[in-house]
Amino acid sequence: MNKTRRVEIETLVPHPKYGKLLKRRTVCHAHDETNQSHLGDQVEIMETRPLSKTKRWRVVRIVRLGAQQALAGEGEAAKASV
Known part of the structure; x- marks a missing residue:
């Protein structure tokens, strides 16, 4: 699935x-x-027109990088300063 991201939206709901x-x-x-x-x-x-059988959404922007990306960026910055 090139150019496709699986986005999970978690919500809390009370038991009836x-x-x-x-x-x-x-x-x-x-x-x-x-x-x-x-x-x-x-x-x-954001919602968009159907792009495929399952794709109905489009990534607008990255709000926050994941832990893996943040750690990798810190390691590169440390190497560059040495």
């Missing part, structure tokens, strides 16, 4: 009888034209 909060997730397949987002990134998506 007991009131305990339960995690529910919705999976959206989003189009990422430039392949900039990676695993663990927090992204903003």
